[in-house]
Amino acid sequence: MALKPVTSPDIEAPTIRLTIDGQQVEAKQGVSLYDVISQTGKIIPAMCYHYTFDPFGSCGMCLVMVEGKKAPVRSCTAKAEAGMQVRCEGEDLFLARKKAVEKHLTIHPLDCPVCDADGHCELQDMAFQHGVTNLVNAKPKGLPEDRRSLVLDFNMNRCILCGECINICKDVQMVDALQFFKKEGTTHVVAKGDKGLVCEFCGDCLAVCPVGAITNKYSKYVYKPWQLKKTTSTCAYCADGCQMSIETSGKDVQRVTSPLSWKNKWGDRAETAEGHGGLCVRGRFGFQYIDSKERLGMPLVRTDEGFAPRSWFEAMDTVVGRLKAIKAQHGPNAIAGLITARCTNEELYLFQKLMRAAIGTNQVDSSARYGHLNFTRALQHAAGVGRMMNGYEEITKANVLLLIGTDITETNPVASLRVKEAIRVYGAQAIVATSRLTNIAKLASHPLPITAGSERWFIQALVKAAVEEDLVDEAATTAAPEAFGALKAAVAGLSWEVLTARTGTSREAVVEAVRLYAEAPKAVILCAEGVTRQVDGYAGVLNLVDLAWVTGKLTRPGCGVNALPEEANEQGAVDMGVASELLPGQALYADEDARAKFATAWRCSLPSPDPGATLMEILKRCREGRIKALYLVGENPLATLPASTGVREALEKVELLLCQDPFLTETGQLAHVVLPATTFAEKDGTFTNLEGKVNRVRPALEPYEDARPDWEIFAALGTVLGHPMEYEAAQDVQREIMKLLPGYYNLGEPRPVTARPEGYLRDDYVREVAARYAAGAEADQAARPFALTIGQVLYHSGKLSTRAPGLLQLYPSKGRLQMNPEDLAQLQLGPQDAVRVTSAQGAVELRTEPNHDLARGTCFFPEHFNEPPIKDLAECVVDPTTSVPAFKFIRVAIEKL
Amino acid sequence: MPQPLEDQRTTVYKVDPEHPANPTLPTLRTEEMMLNMGPQHPSTHGVLKVVLALEGERIVKATPVMGFLHRGVEKLAEDGTYHQFIPHTDRLDYVCAMYNNFAYCRAVEKLLDLKVPPRAEYLRTIVAEVQRIIGHLFWLGTQALDIGAMTVFFYTFRDREILLDFFDELCGARLTTSWYRIGGVERDFTPDLVEKLRRFCDYFPPKLEEYVTFLNTNRIWLSRTKGVAVISAEDAVNFGLSGPTLRGSGVDYDLRKFEPYAAYGDCEWSVPVGKNGDTYDRYWVRVEEMRQSRNMVKQLLGKIPDGPVMADVPSVTLPPKDKVFNDLASMIQQFKLFSQGFQAPKGEIYCGTEAAKGELGFYIVSDGGGKPYRLKIRAPSFIHMGAFDFMARGYMIADIVTIFGTYDIVMGECDR
Amino acid sequence: MTEKTEEKSLLREVWDALSFSEIRMAMRVALKHMFVKPVTFQYPREKRTIPDAHRGALGLLRYDDGTERCVGCDLCEAACPSRCIKVVSAENPDVPLSRYATEFYIDITKCVFCGYCVEACPVNALxxxxxxxYSTADKRQLIFDKQRLYEIGEKHIEDAKRYLYAHNQEKNDTESLQYRYKFPHQVAGLTPPQDS
Structure with a gap:
């Protein structure tokens, strides 16, 4: 990358002056001439240029005349120099560009009629713009299509060898899955090694391809751009908040496109710090569930002969009748509700309002309870911040990134590009502490393998090293001497032997990591499921806060502690107060004043606080018969929670199990009434992404058959249950939220947050700190030597994505346990051999497959599939503070069958 | 509490002041009568509704009510490419579709500064004049029918049929022609078509004289057209009238003569002008225009130059079809033009064309994209409706039929 | 104004009135027309000759060897000013790199018969x-589907070809070979569809 310093926005270069079409322009020395010209607003055609990567210079279109040079020069690869006299327009340049287009056209096949890119093709545009009419000696290449890869087909007849796909894959995605390859006299773009693609299938190559050389198998030949209606919305898979265009014709979703495309090729490289506009495999290729035939089209009511479809009127009549009877007989606390964090903010708000104001119970919870609440509550408690402290830009521009317990490229692929850009463009040091060799660990400067499940010990070791090596920040610690003293005492109690034994690292490695972290001016901590979903996740986050605090990184701009939420709107679920201990705006439910404010706004009296009524407690109360009716919105606890939690008994025990979901789920099968809800693509509303940015969700389709958006169902139920909720559109709900939480929407921009740990350090810190540095007893590992992680894979998100056939094709339910090949060899297992996996909760038999990225002594199973029901091997440990259930990490014994 | 009953008598009797001694003799109160005419009246030529205020049989006020045929044509134009709007123009003045095509194409060509090949200009002129004959024949037949002379209607329609069949052979449709294209015309004349027109030119004059004789010797026709709906030259200009309606009042204004476009400058013809500004003079102007048109067609047919019938501007006009199959550049041109249209330069233009009914103008605002940003149609029928009240006042109710007809109004273009 | 009806003398007017001259004139015209061949048709029994260029109902065409000409490019849909065409296309499983229309609808109730779709078609399939x-009491029958359109095309293949010739979309039979879209076949090494 010869031009690297040019495009690295942080490197200072002297400012120079040059003349473009008689206009004086200032630029940084060494910047691509093309960038300088496009800054002035002039657009020179260029087919191989895209601002997200360095100029490549293959298309020969961006010709300009530079004084002193006889022939036109390619402006993209030329560097701006002081005193240059540049001319961008003129008949000679037009003809030279026309010649360049003709060169591409003569070897291009005559297949506009079949080509998917037709109407959205830069070559067409260029040919038309330059008035090419007659081609002499046209010689199409006549190559067969390369259909070896999943999802993408490569048609080299159409390829103009611009290299945009290769460049974006290499530079932005850092996957480097594509290459030029010479075969039988012609150059092809092929997957590395001339085989089928092995990559993350983000589809950015498809988005930037200016012609139809790369096509999408899932929508191949089924559309032309003029047939499609484009709706800009927000992806509902993970919390990255990617903007996407859902392109529909009639009732069908034909494809999903990203803001990243060859059409948006002009921009400032520095802009990518906030995102490059691309999507990941889930967003781009996981759209097929939206118009799936498996969707629920009508309400279902359980009769003696099973489910019977009913009209909304009858179904609602049944539901309301039963709910009213239960409330009258057993009181409002016989009703509880759970909602998924894939609903919009408006729906989440309305749901908790429905439960609290219309029904009068505080037994309400969301799927943020599975982990994200550990983070928000810990950070709220310690620093007064209820979400991630850093946005994308701060992650990109950090000097050191500390990633603990996150497989960020799998769970949050687009957020991971910020880490990649930090590494590649801004030269950040990345410390990645994980038990498996994740993709981000392969790119990191400091990959730090640790024993599976030891993330918390590792964090404690980091804190201990920071304190002991005197890497502490003077200002931060002197401001709270008692707290620092307490921390010192607490870490002194930890022994390095125990910590290194448990984490599997050396003291030196830990010290090196913490030294890097502490000495960096801008250092960001990113953690995820490896911390928040583990046992004592709440304490783990507080340990991270301690680390940031003592090194002075808690309050410094550009630094912070972050945990990546999993589902699209987990942050929104917390912000909307869908938890028994919270009110909208993350006000504590126990707070009298806050409660009074909402009681006045909703014109009702709110139920008394019941902070313990969280997910697990609700299920327990169901089992005990105290809860008679359970309202599940998009939640599927039966497929999520291990059997040992007694979830099945709980669901079978209730008198009314009301499910509301786009699909008939496992839990739905047990329900008494199932209401058909819509997917995000049919809804209006907003999602709050991990940065705290409120993104708009727009309806791309009419609701499927009789399905209704969730907010409409809530509003109808609330009204019939005696608490009028007269909203005509999601915007009416939004207006109410705006009144109650001023500034929440904030025009789609995240509000900057500042950590205020002073109060916590003064009041509670000394009392609490010792407990979270107590080295608990380590379970005996001899009997169950393997650590089984049930986790997320790139191609799926929760259970929803398993309804998308395209994603299933990429990652089907294989029912295989992934293990380190050496472990397999040691157990003398062949590829087809079955094993018995035994935990304290039982045993499951299944086959294995090798995975080189896994460390020895660990194994992995994707959480999206319950075939075989490996989740039932887990025992569920509930966090004492936040009641978050931890069940993704199991110690097992494996024996060959 | 019981309410007193209202006086429900329809006729109010009052004491006649001239016969106060005889209170038993009632006098009828005189009042204006409102009469709704149309929109389903056979003589209103489409769905025009006129609210008439009558004093006895005299028209005191006549208010035309329009919009029954409103289809949002101007809005439709903003939704498609420039090319796609041509079939929509067929449905403006559906009696003279060719003229609408012509006026629209001329406007777009003016916007693009596009030169049409000479052969196409000749063909355009010939067909436009043929269309004028069709339009005037249609008017003559229906106007005579409305007034009570039925025979003429059959004869003029018979001759109109000949020309409509000519259109059918030329472009494939009799009324909704869409033959004109931006940059030329869709299809060249075949020798057979030229021969057919020649024959018509010989056939037509005696027939026209025959019809004129029928009407000029018809006392009813004369008495019902002469002195009806008179408008002075000054008033006609002030009301913005155009075409035969204006020329009937003696104003020598014809766009074909004043800014000769297409091939109008290449043939001998004169602008017939009336004197009295009444319905009869407008009838006479139209008849004379038919004679002139026939002369023009005959002259032009003799000197059609050779050459292409479409301009060859790759960014606007379609490539020849055989090249589309074999040449990628032409195929791309075909796809781009049909799916996205050509990019018209930014700006706004107005272009008026002398159609059979008057000046048909298109006002186009372009934002530089492939679709018009705004398109306004200056339809003569609509402008003429402005003078309706002025021209109808004071005449008898029976004359209203004549007054409708005197404008040669077509609601398709009036309501748009 | 150059023409004026002549003022008649009083005597002449009296004579005309007494001799019913106007009626005589009208009768003369009427009598003359008794011997003129009528210009009207007795429609269901007699039909007018339709010119080749006539823009009637649309049909889809096949090559003479029976392969469908349509490649499902949807350009007709883009060209249609009244938005009456709907094409659903898919990958053709038989020929690599090719596409075909799985469904093709023309809502003939909306069609304005402008012929733009024919002009647009890059393979002359329409x-x-x-x-x-084809008038009917059932409006649903006026949405022509792919099968109906191919039936029309088959039944009226001669008319359709003449239409294409008349509108310069195709030249006559001998030259029509170069009016063939050959692309995917060329690549796959297959013989392109032939006309006999």
Missing amino acids: AMTKMYE
Whole structure:
């Protein structure tokens, strides 16, 4: 990358002056001439240029005349120099560009009629713009299509060898899955090694391809751009908040496109710090569930002969009748509700309002309870911040990134590009502490393998090293001497032997990591499921806060502690107060004043606080018969929670199990009434992404058959249950939220947050700190030597994505346990051999497959599939503070069958 | 509490002041009568509704009510490419579709500064004049029918049929022609078509004289057209009238003569002008225009130059079809033009064309994209409706039929 | 104004009135026309000759060897000013790199018979025919689907070809070979569809 310093926005270069079409322009020395010209607003055609990567210079279109040079020069690869006299327009340049287009056209096949890119093709545009009419000696290449890869087909007849796909894959995605390859006299773009693609299938190559050389198998030949209606919305898979265009014709979703495309090729490289506009495999290729035939089209009511479809009127009549009877007989606390964090903010708000104001119970919870609440509550408690402290830009521009317990490229692929850009463009040091060799660990400067499940010990070791090596920040610690003293005492109690034994690292490695972290001016901590979903996740986050605090990184701009939420709107679920201990705006439910404010706004009296009524407690109360009716919105606890939690008994025990979901789920099968809800693509509303940015969700389709958006169902139920909720559109709900939480929407921009740990350090810190540095007893590992992680894979998100056939094709339910090949060899297992996996909760038999990225002594199973029901091997440990259930990490014994 | 009953008598009797001694003799109160005419009246030529205020049989006020045929044509134009709007123009003045095509194409060509090949200009002129004959024949037949002379209607329609069949052979449709294209015309004349027109030119004059004789010797026709709906030259200009309606009042204004476009400058013809500004003079102007048109067609047919019938501007006009199959550049041109249209330069233009009914103008605002940003149609029928009240006042109710007809109004273009 | 009806003398007017001259003149015209051949048709029994260029109902065409000409490019849909065409396309499983229309609808109730779709078609798969008698009491039958359109095309293949010739979409039979879209076949090494 010869031009690297040019495009690295942080490197200072002297400012120079040059003349473009008689206009004086200032630029940084060494910047691509093309960038300088496009800054002035002039657009020179260029087919191989895209601002997200360095100029490549293959298309020969961006010709300009530079004084002193006889022939036109390619402006993209030329560097701006002081005193240059540049001319961008003129008949000679037009003809030279026309010649360049003709060169591409003569070897291009005559297949506009079949080509998917037709109407959205830069070559067409260029040919038309330059008035090419007659081609002499046209010689199409006549190559067969390369259909070896999943999802993408490569048609080299159409390829103009611009290299945009290769460049974006290499530079932005850092996957480097594509290459030029010479075969039988012609150059092809092929997957590395001339085989089928092995990559993350983000589809950015498809988005930037200016012609139809790369096509999408899932929508191949089924559309032309003029047939499609484009709706800009927000992806509902993970919390990255990617903007996407859902392109529909009639009732069908034909494809999903990203803001990243060859059409948006002009921009400032520095802009990518906030995102490059691309999507990941889930967003781009996981759209097929939206118009799936498996969707629920009508309400279902359980009769003696099973489910019977009913009209909304009858179904609602049944539901309301039963709910009213239960409330009258057993009181409002016989009703509880759970909602998924894939609903919009408006729906989440309305749901908790429905439960609290219309029904009068505080037994309400969301799927943020599975982990994200550990983070928000810990950070709220310690620093007064209820979400991630850093946005994308701060992650990109950090000097050191500390990633603990996150497989960020799998769970949050687009957020991971910020880490990649930090590494590649801004030269950040990345410390990645994980038990498996994740993709981000392969790119990191400091990959730090640790024993599976030891993330918390590792964090404690980091804190201990920071304190002991005197890497502490003077200002931060002197401001709270008692707290620092307490921390010192607490870490002194930890022994390095125990910590290194448990984490599997050396003291030196830990010290090196913490030294890097502490000495960096801008250092960001990113953690995820490896911390928040583990046992004592709440304490783990507080340990991270301690680390940031003592090194002075808690309050410094550009630094912070972050945990990546999993589902699209987990942050929104917390912000909307869908938890028994919270009110909208993350006000504590126990707070009298806050409660009074909402009681006045909703014109009702709110139920008394019941902070313990969280997910697990609700299920327990169901089992005990105290809860008679359970309202599940998009939640599927039966497929999520291990059997040992007694979830099945709980669901079978209730008198009314009301499910509301786009699909008939496992839990739905047990329900008494199932209401058909819509997917995000049919809804209006907003999602709050991990940065705290409120993104708009727009309806791309009419609701499927009789399905209704969730907010409409809530509003109808609330009204019939005696608490009028007269909203005509999601915007009416939004207006109410705006009144109650001023500034929440904030025009789609995240509000900057500042950590205020002073109060916590003064009041509670000394009392609490010792407990979270107590080295608990380590379970005996001899009997169950393997650590089984049930986790997320790139191609799926929760259970929803398993309804998308395209994603299933990429990652089907294989029912295989992934293990380190050496472990397999040691157990003398062949590829087809079955094993018995035994935990304290039982045993499951299944086959294995090798995975080189896994460390020895660990194994992995994707959480999206319950075939075989490996989740039932887990025992569920509930966090004492936040009641978050931890069940993704199991110690097992494996024996060959 | 019981309410007193209202006086429900329809006729109010009052004491006649001239016969106060005889209170038993009632006098009828005189009042204006409102009469709704149309929109389903056979003589209103489409769905025009006129609210008439009558004093006895005299028209005191006549208010035309329009919009029954409103289809949002101007809005439709903003939704498609420039090319796609041509079939929509067929449905403006559906009696003279060719003229609408012509006026629209001329406007777009003016916007693009596009030169049409000479052969196409000749063909355009010939067909436009043929269309004028069709339009005037249609008017003559229906106007005579409305007034009570039925025979003429059959004869003029018979001759109109000949020309409509000519259109059918030329472009494939009799009324909704869409033959004109931006940059030329869709299809060249075949020798057979030229021969057919020649024959018509010989056939037509005696027939026209025959019809004129029928009407000029018809006392009813004369008495019902002469002195009806008179408008002075000054008033006609002030009301913005155009075409035969204006020329009937003696104003020598014809766009074909004043800014000769297409091939109008290449043939001998004169602008017939009336004197009295009444319905009869407008009838006479139209008849004379038919004679002139026939002369023009005959002259032009003799000197059609050779050459292409479409301009060859790759960014606007379609490539020849055989090249589309074999040449990628032409195929791309075909796809781009049909799916996205050509990019018209930014700006706004107005272009008026002398159609059979008057000046048909298109006002186009372009934002530089492939679709018009705004398109306004200056339809003569609509402008003429402005003078309706002025021209109808004071005449008898029976004359209203004549007054409708005197404008040669077509609601398709009036309501748009 | 150059023409004026002559003022008649009083005597002349009296004579005309007494001799019913106007009636005589009208009768003369009427009598003359008794011996003129009528210009009207007795429609269901007699039909007018339709010119080749006539823009009648649309039909889809096949090559002479029976392969469908349509490649499902949807350009007709883009060209249609009244948005009456809907094409659903898919990958053709038989020929690599090729596409075909799985469904093709023309809502003939919306069609304005402008012929733009024929002009747009890059493979000359659409043509207008001389068919005009398809009125029905059931409006649903006026949405022509792919099968119906191919039936029309087959039944009126001669008219359709003549339409294409008349509108310069195709030249006559001998030259028509170069009016063939050959692309995917060329690549796959297959013989392109032939006309006999």
